[in-house]
Amino acid sequence: MNRTYGGQTMFGPLRRVLVRRPDAAFGEADPARWHYTAQPDLARAQAEHDALAATLRAAGAEVIFHDEAQPDRADAIFVFDPALITDCGAIILRMGKELRQGEEQAMARRLDALGVPIVATLDGDALAEGGDLLWLDEGTLAVGIGFRTNREGVRQLQEALPNVAVLPFELPYHTGPEACLHLLSLISIVDERLAAAYPPLMPVPFWQELRQRGFRLVEVPEAEFGTMGPNVLALGPGQCLMLEGNPTTKRRLEEAGCEVLTYRGEELSLKAEGGATCLTRPILRG
Numbered sequence: 001m002n003r004t005y006g007g008q009t010m011f012g013p014l015r016r017v018l019v020r021r022p023d024a025a026f027g028e029a030d031p032a033r034w035h036y037t038a039q040p041d042l043a044r045a046q047a048e049h050d051a052l053a054a055t056l057r058a059a060g061a062e063v064i065f066h067d068e069a070q071p072d073r074a075d076a077i078f079v080f081d082p083a084l085i086t087d088c089g090a091i092i093l094r095m096g097k098e099l100r101q102g103e104e105q106a107m108a109r110r111l112d113a114l115g116v117p118i119v120a121t122l123d124g125d126a127l128a129e130g131g132d133l134l135w136l137d138e139g140t141l142a143v144g145i146g147f148r149t150n151r152e153g154v155r156q157l158q159e160a161l162p163n164v165a166v167l168p169f170e171l172p173y174h175t176g177p178e179a180c181l182h183l184l185s186l187i188s189i190v191d192e193r194l195a196a197a198y199p200p201l202m203p204v205p206f207w208q209e210l211r212q213r214g215f216r217l218v219e220v221p222e223a224e225f226g227t228m229g230p231n232v233l234a235l236g237p238g239q240c241l242m243l244e245g246n247p248t249t250k251r252r253l254e255e256a257g258c259e260v261l262t263y264r265g266e267e268l269s270l271k272a273e274g275g276a277t278c279l280t281r282p283i284l285r286g
Helices: 042-058 103-113 151-160 204-212 247-255 266-270
Strands: 014-019 062-065 083-086 089-092 118-121 133-137 140-145 165-170 187-191 194-197 216-219 232-236 239-243 259-263 281-285
Touching: 014 042, 014 232, 042 062, 042 259, 042 266, 083 103, 083 281, 089 103, 103 118, 118 151, 133 187, 140 151, 151 165, 165 204, 194 247, 216 247, 239 247, 247 259
Parallel strands: 014 062, 089 118, 140 165, 187 232, 194 216, 239 259
Antiparallel strands: 014 281, 083 089, 133 140, 187 194, 232 239
């Protein structure tokens, strides 16, 4: 029987992907409240999102929409964060950003409707967001510990994944609790042991783990860290999608053997702190 979900990988061929088109909650977002750089223009954001979805389809992915109404949840367009997809089904997370709490239940309902089993749900004091969760390989999940993910979240993830090594790494304070610094703000795996990365903010033990595993790092320059140069979505091994306006990172990825596509994200990404990875929730890879 053909699989419809799974893939404990960051770079396996993207077969099915969930997205959420920007709605009024995003267009009316107060920048100060949501930590955006400016209020998004909804019509332009929707046009950017439509183009992004078309690029995903052209790359061979089935694009599925998560369209349940979520009033006053501007960040709900960042569908990567409320859940983790495993080969056994979905783990519903518990968001560290209080304004986002409640997205998890809406995500669980959508995944259930798509036939993705819910194998675990974080609860109690656990916090974890998808942006802090990185599959190093099919049996190893790296977890960033910071303002959005805590050690109780790690413990419950390990409990839900008994056959997976869950490796926690502490993230730096950087610009503080209101900003979004996920582990995936610093790295995206784009092929077998190949990643776009910003080493200056990496935890030393995490960098050492990558070196020990033989990863090649395509380094993102400082000038492109703020424009989400490290936030790259693998469409398949060595095939990447990233925010336009990061020419040095793009060139370095191409020199490393990757095919690199770009998308326009002035409203979706630059104003709202979320790149191609954040805007997509892979449901099936491989």
